[in-house]
Amino acid sequence: MYFSGMSVRRIADSFEQEEIEVSHMRIYRWIEKYSNLTSVFLNGKTPRVGTWFRADEAWIKINGKKCYLFASMDDDTRYWLASDITDTKFQHNADNLLRLTKLQAGKNPRNFITDGLPAYMKSSKRVFGKKTTHVRHIHIAGDMHNNKMERLDGTIRDREKVFRGLKKMDTPGYGRVESTL
Numbered sequence: 001m002y003f004s005g006m007s008v009r010r011i012a013d014s015f016e017q018e019e020i021e022v023s024h025m026r027i028y029r030w031i032e033k034y035s036n037l038t039s040v041f042l043n044g045k046t047p048r049v050g051t052w053f054r055a056d057e058a059w060i061k062i063n064g065k066k067c068y069l070f071a072s073m074d075d076d077t078r079y080w081l082a083s084d085i086t087d088t089k090f091q092h093n094a095d096n097l098l099r100l101t102k103l104q105a106g107k108n109p110r111n112f113i114t115d116g117l118p119a120y121m122k123s124s125k126r127v128f129g130k131k132t133t134h135v136r137h138i139h140i141a142g143d144m145h146n147n148k149m150e151r152l153d154g155t156i157r158d159r160e161k162v163f164r165g166l167k168k169m170d171t172p173g174y175g176r177v178e179s180t181l
Contacts, residue, residue: 002031050076051110053101054148055120057089070094072101075113078148081105094123108132 001011008024008031015022052075057068062085070092071083082100086092094117102108108128113135114120124134 002027046106047074047077047079047081047104049074049079049081049105049107052076052113053081053105053109053111054113055094055097055101056115057092057117059089060085068092070097072097073148074105075111075148089117090119092119094119095127098123098127102127111135 001014002008006014008027011027012022012024015027053072054075055070055072057070059066060069061067065087068086068089069083070086072081073079074081081104082097084094084097084100109132111133112120112124112128114124116136121134121136124132128134
């Protein structure tokens with residue numbers, strides 16, 4: 001229920017309708033506990049990913065402050081590979097995000113798809129090297145676009161609306177988000 005967008009108070013209300021008494025804080029602690037267990041289990045595992053990766057950025061609120069969440073994912077599986085939070089978009093150096101992406105995937109991508117943000121172009125060459133083709137398209141329609149990544153951004157925004165912004169970096173369900181703040 002939580003991961004489909006319900007608040008912890010609504011979940012507690014749902015349990016109450018089934019005559020199960022549980023506080024919203026208890027539900028939050030369960031989510032926190034099992035999110036941490038999942039993170040520990042997944043840390044160190046190398047996912048089976050393809051050779052095309054995507055990256056994009058979206059603004060989110062953390063403790064009332066506008067920040068930018070830079071994230072990468074595998075094109076085939078839509079597996080979220082890495083994330084990085086910063087307080088700026090245009091002066092951001094995407095090297096950290098791409099290093100984390102490479103580390104998580106266990107390899108460089110053959111193709112790397114992004115929007116037109118210059119940080120990706122510079123960082124792609126530095127981190128992935130010359131064998132990776134950086135596909136950089138700004139438009140929404142056509143043969144190459146970043147719609148899959150934009151969809152992931154939409155999911156993140158939908159989730160953030162339920163929270164009315166994140167209160168801290170390691171909010172359950174987001175895992176430990178790397179930060180360069």
